[in-house]
Amino acid sequence: xxxxxxxxxxxxxxxxxxxxxxxxxxxxxxxxxxxxxxxxxxxxxxxxxxxxxxxxxxxxxxxxxxxxxxxxxxxxxxxxxxxxxxxxxxxxxxxxxxxxxxxxxxxxxxxxxxxxxxxxxxxxxxxxxxxxxxxxxxxxxxxxxxxxxxxxxxxxxxxxxxxxxxxxxxxxxxxxxxxxxxxxxxxxxxxxxxxxxxxxxxxxxxxxxxxxxxxxxxxxxxxxxxxxxxxxxxxxxxxxxxxxxxxxxxxxxxxxxxxxxxxxxxxxxxxxxxxxxxxxxxxxxxxxxxxxxxxxxxxxxxxxxxxxxxxxxxxxxxxxxxxxxxxxxxxxxxxxxxxxxxxxxxxxxxxxxxxxxxxxxxxxxxxxxxxxxxxxxxxxxxxxxxxxxxxxxxxxxxxxxxxxxxxxxxxxxxxxxxxxxxxxxxxxxxxxxxxxxxxxx
Numbered sequence: 001x002x003x004x005x006x007x008x009x010x011x012x013x014x015x016x017x018x019x020x021x022x023x024x025x026x027x028x029x030x031x032x033x034x035x036x037x038x039x040x041x042x043x044x045x046x047x048x049x050x051x052x053x054x055x056x057x058x059x060x061x062x063x064x065x066x067x068x069x070x071x072x073x074x075x076x077x078x079x080x081x082x083x084x085x086x087x088x089x090x091x092x093x094x095x096x097x098x099x100x101x102x103x104x105x106x107x108x109x110x111x112x113x114x115x116x117x118x119x120x121x122x123x124x125x126x127x128x129x130x131x132x133x134x135x136x137x138x139x140x141x142x143x144x145x146x147x148x149x150x151x152x153x154x155x156x157x158x159x160x161x162x163x164x165x166x167x168x169x170x171x172x173x174x175x176x177x178x179x180x181x182x183x184x185x186x187x188x189x190x191x192x193x194x195x196x197x198x199x200x201x202x203x204x205x206x207x208x209x210x211x212x213x214x215x216x217x218x219x220x221x222x223x224x225x226x227x228x229x230x231x232x233x234x235x236x237x238x239x240x241x242x243x244x245x246x247x248x249x250x251x252x253x254x255x256x257x258x259x260x261x262x263x264x265x266x267x268x269x270x271x272x273x274x275x276x277x278x279x280x281x282x283x284x285x286x287x288x289x290x291x292x293x294x295x296x297x298x299x300x301x302x303x304x305x306x307x308x309x310x311x312x313x314x315x316x317x318x319x320x321x322x323x324x325x326x327x328x329x330x331x332x333x334x335x336x337x338x339x340x341x342x343x344x345x346x347x348x349x350x351x352x353x354x355x356x357x358x359x360x361x362x363x364x365x366x367x368x369x370x371x372x373x374x375x376x377x378x379x380x381x382x383x384x385x386x387x388x389x390x391x392x393x394x395x396x397x398x399x400x401x402x403x404x405x406x407x408x409x410x411x412x413x414x415x416x417x418x419x420x421x422x423x424x425x426x427x428x429x430x431x432x433x434x435x436x437x438x439x440x441x
Contacts (some may be wrong), residue, residue: 005275006030006069006070006071007030007031007032007052007070007071007205008024008029008031008032008070008072008073008074008093009032009034009066009067009070009073009074009128010024010031010033010034010051010070010073010074010076011034011035011073011074011075011079011085012034012035012036012075012076012077012078012079013033013035013042013045013076013078014047014076014077014078014396015034015094015147016076016077016099017033017143018045018049018104018145019146019147019149019150020074020076020098020099020147020358021049021051022049022150022274023102023106023251024051024102025049025050025051025177027106028118028175029268031049031051031052032051032053032066032070033046033049033051033052033053033054034054034056034066035053035054035055035056035142036056036057036239038057041228041341042363043055047110048291051190052411052433054057054066055103060124063084063085064088064091064092065090065280065292065316067088067089067092067094067359068092070092070359071094071262072094072095072096072097073089073094073095073096073097074097074098074099074102075096075097075098075171075210076167077143077165077167077410078167078192078415079167079171079192080191080192081170081192081193081194082194083351084192086242093174093262093274094324095169096173096411097171097172097173098146098168098169098171098172098173098175099147099148099149099168099174100142100162100164100168100175101132101172101173101174101175102148102149103148103149103151103152104174104176106149106152107152109152109157109159109160109177109224109267110158110159110160110249110284111159111160111161111162111176111177111178111184112127112146112159112160112161112162112177112178112179112180112181112280112283113142113161113162113164113177113178113179113180113181113206113209113285114127114161114162114164114180114181114183114280115137115164115165115169115180115181115182115183115325116155116182116183116184116185116202116203116219116234116277117183117184117185117186117187117267117271117326117327118183118184118285118322118324118326118327118330119269120143120163120164120165120183120188120271121144121301122273122282122300122301122304122306122376123165123254123273123276123277123319124140124144124161124162124326124344125140125162125298126273126274126277126281126298126303127161127277127281127284127286129141129279129294129298130277130281130283130286130294131159131281131285131286131290131411133290133291133293133294134281134285134286134287135191136158136159136284136286137156137157137158137159138157138158138159138160138161139151139154139157139161140160140161140163141160141161141162141163142162142164142168143162143165143167143168144163145411148160148162151356154283157265157365159264159278159284159294161284161287162177164180164206166179166188166189166192166193166199166202166203167192169200169202169203169205169206169425170198170201170202170205170368172205174208175205175206175208175209176209176212176351177206177209177210178211178212178215179210179214179215179216179217179234179279179280179282179283180206180207180209180210180215180217181206181217181218181276181279182203182204182206182207182216182217182218182219182225182227182228182229182274183219183220183222183225183272183276184219184222184272184326185200185203185224186224186324186325186326186327187326187335187349187350188324188326188347188349189347189348190347190348190349191347191348192347194409196413198222201418203324204228204396205407206224206228206301207228208393209366209399210230211320212232213230213233214230214232214233214234214283215227215233215234215274215283216230216233216234216431217234217235217236217279217283218230218233218234218235218236219235219236219237219276219281220235220236220237220238220240220241221272222237224396226427230375231391233332233390234279234283236272236276237272237275241275242279243275243276243278243279243289245274245275247261248260250263250271250275250278250280250295251344252279252282252288254326255288255369256289256290257278257295258291258292258295258296258417259289260270262292262295262296263295263296264295264296264297264298264300264337265297265298265299265300266267266304267333267334267335268330268333268334269330269331269333270300276292277294277295278295279289284394292373301321302316302318302421302424303319303320303321303420303421304321304322305317305319305331305334306318306319306424306428308427308431308432309403309431309432309435310431310435311434311435311438312401312425312438313400313402313403314386314396314399314400314401314402314403314404315402315403315404316321316385316405316431316435317404317405317406317407317408318424318427318428318431319331319406319407320407320408320409320413320420320421320423320424320427321420321424322408322409322410323347323409323410323411323412323413324347324349324410325349325351325353325354325359325394325410325422326353327343327408327410328340328354328357328408328409328410329353329354329356331406331408332357332359332408335404336403336404337393337399337400337403337404338359338360338361338403338404338405338406339360339361339362339399339401339404339405339406339426340357340359340361340362340406340408341361341362341365341391341392341395341401341405341406341408341409341427342354342364342365342368342408342409342410342411343364343366343367343369343371343372343409343410343411344365344366344367344369344372344410344412344414344415344416344423345363345368345411345412345413345414345415346365346367346368346369346411346412347368347411347412351368351371351372351375352375353413354372354375354410355375355376357379358379359380360374360380360381360399360400360403361380361382361383361395361398361399362376362380362381362382362383363382363383363384363385363391363394363395364375364376364380364384364385365381365385365391365409366411366415366416367387367411367415368410368411369384370384371428372384372414383398385427387416388394388423388426388430389430390394391428392405392430392431392434401417407423407424407427
C-alpha cells in the first residue's frame with residue numbers, strides 16, 4: 001500500500017480532481033490520487049501529473065490503510081453520501097474538504113455564490129455579466145468548467161461567482177461566500193444524497209459565510225427556501241420582496257431597474273432568475289444600468305428552453321438541462337399544446353409529480369420510459385421510443401400545427417448520453433436536419 005503520510009488524498013480525477021491535483025503539485029504538496037473509474041487516458045494523465053496514483057478497484061485496496069497518516073481528503077463532486085470514505089476518514093480523524101476550502105486557503109478575493117435545484121448556471125452567468133459590465137472583473141467558477149482552484153490563478157480577477165452544487169456544499173468544511181443566493185428547492189440527486197433531508201441540509205450551507213443578513217439572497221416564493229431565510233435577508237420572488245415585479249418594472253428595493261418589455265428572456269422562471277441575479281450583482285457592487293443592459297441583451301443559455309425553430313406551424317424547444325420534474329413543470333408553464341419528450345436515467349427522484357401536467361402527447365425515452373408511460377397513460381397519448389431520432393419522428397407525426405415539441409426530460413442523460421449538453425445537441429441537430437430537409441424539399 002502506498003505510504004500517504006503527510007499527503008493530501010484526492011478522490012476522483014475528473015475536471016475538479018485534475019485541477020486540485022495540478023494546484024497542489026504546483027505548490028509542492030504531496031498528493032495521492034484515488035480513482036474508482038479510471039480510463040486508460042485518465043490513468044495515464046494521473047501518472048504524469050506528479051502525484052501518486054491508486055486504483056481503488058484493486059483487491060488489495062483498503063481505505064483504512066490508505067488514510068493512515070494523510071493530512072486531508074479532497075472530494076470530487078458526486079461522491080455518494082454512503083461512500084465508505086466518510087466512515088474511514090472519521091475513524092482516522094482525517095478532515096474532508098471540497099476544492100472551495102482549498103482555494104480559500106490560498107486566496108481571499110471576494111466570492112459570491114449561487115445554489116438552487118434549477119437556474120444556477122443562468123444566474124451565475126447573469127451576475128458575472130452584470131459585474132463585468134459595471135467594471136468589476138469577474139469570473140464564474142466552481143461547478144463549471146473552471147474549478148475555483150484553477151480560477152484563482154488569474155490575478156486580474158476581482159471577484160468570483162461560484163456555482164455551488166449540493167455536492168460541493170455538502171463536503172465543504174468551511175464554506176464562505178457573500179453575498180449568496182438560494183434560488184429554489186426540489187427533489188434532486190437522490191442517487192447521491194442519502195435522502196431529501198441531506199440534500200436540503202447541503203443547500204442550507206450556502207449561507208454559512210454570511211455576516212450581514214442582507215447578503216443572504218432568498219426566494220420567498222419557494223416554501224423550503226423561505227423557511228430557512230434569515231431575518232433581514234434580501235428577498236425576491238414575491239410582491240413584497242426587496243426585488244420584485246411591480247407596475248411593469250423589475251424593481252430593486254425602491255429603484256426601477258428595467259421595464260419588463262425590455263427583458264429579452266421573460267418567461268416566469270426567467271423573471272425569477274433575473275430578480276436573483278440583480279440582487280446578487282447589486283449586493284456585489286454592480287450598478288443598476290449594467291444590470292439593465294445585461295437583462296436587455298441576455299438571450300439565454302443552450303439547453304434551457306432554447307428555441308430551435310419552427311416547421312409546419314410547430315415550434316421545437318430544447319430544454320435538455322431540465323433534469324428534474326421541478327424544472328420540467330416550470331418549463332411547461334411557458335408553452336401550450338405540448339408534445340413532451342421526457343425520460344432518461346432517473347436520479348432516484350419520484351417522477352409522479354409530473355401527473356399534474358397536461359401535455360397533449362408524451363414521447364417516453366431512455367431507462368425511465370416505462371415510468372413515464374405509467375405516469376401519463378391515463379392523461380394523454382404516450383409513445384415509447386428507443387432513440388432520439390425516433391423520438392423526434394414520432395413527435396412530428398403526432399403534433400398539430402400551433403403546437404410545441406418540447407424536450408424536457410425530468411431525468412439525467414447518463415443512459416444514452418454523456419451529458420445533458422450532448423443530449424440537447426443531438427436533439428438540436430436532428431431538428432435542424434428535419435427542418436432543413438423539409439425546406440429543401
